[in-house]
Amino acid sequence: MKPERKWLKRSIRLGLACLLIYVMLRWFEHSQVYHPDRFLEATGAELGRPFENVYFKSSDGVQLHGWFYPATANSPRAHIAVLLCHGNAGNISHRLDTCRALLETGVAVFNFDYRGYGRSEGSPSEQGTYLDAEAAHEWLEKKGYAGKDIIAFGESLGGGIASELAVRKPLAGVVLLSSFSCIPDVGAELFPWLPVRLLSTIEYNTCAKLPRLKIPVLVMHSRSDELIRFSHAEKNYRVANEPKMFWELKGDHSTACGDPRNFKEGVEKFLQMVEKNHH
Secondary structure, X not given: OOHHHHHHHHHHHHHHHHHHHHHHHHHHHXXXXXXXXXXXOOOOHXXXXXXXXXXXXXXXXXXXXXXXXXXXXXXXXXXXXXXEEOOOEEOHHHOXXXXXXXXXXXXXXXXXXXXXXXXXXXXXXXXXXXXXXXXHHHHHHHHOOOHHHEEEEEEOHHHHHHHHHHHHOOOOEEEEEOOOOOHHHHHHHHOOOOOHHHHOOOOOOHHHHHHHOOOOEEEEEEOOOOOOOHHHHHHHXXXXXXXEEEEEEOOOHHHOOOOHHHHHHHHHHHHHHHHHHHO
């Protein structure tokens, strides 16, 4: 075999091997960040209060699904809506306890699924989830809520989405519940033997966006969080502008809201901060 042909075959094999490694890395990264569940374990009616089963579309044409819970009748906070950006696993049916706690503060709640989750079409991606949050925000505006009366509530992965939404759209405030500074930071902690920061293509860089925000920010985190370290919350709080608030929770990553009284107390104090910031 001529040397040129040998070189060509080796080059092709090397190229295919590199491509396979790249595809595997992208699959691994995506599978670590997103854990969608298509099956809804609830109907939305379990809270025992009126709600709307909502379908709406993102700007790139993906149909999304959510449940909208109006505020309690005659609530002085009926004009405030909380946009619930949930974490990377499950779907809206797994966030009813959070919805219940938020509703008890007198606000309205829009609990929606990103693309690829629950009844929402498509497959999740960083830019896609940003568009989904924008679409949910626009739905609330069409519903009659002013941007200055919408609070983006980001749980875990949702914190990265809520902080980006705050850069793109007018908001009353941002809540970061058990969230991170950025995905590469989490990946480097979970997989210290991998050059995560060099290989990562999914960012959700909350820490880079917070200094740009001029609205109230609430950081809620537990020291017992085994998935996202407490230091992430400290870092986010440090770079956020005033007015800002830090509220320590109890429990691990999945049960940080396991103490409803403590959770609601923190949210209540933040709502008072938001209301004061309006005046």
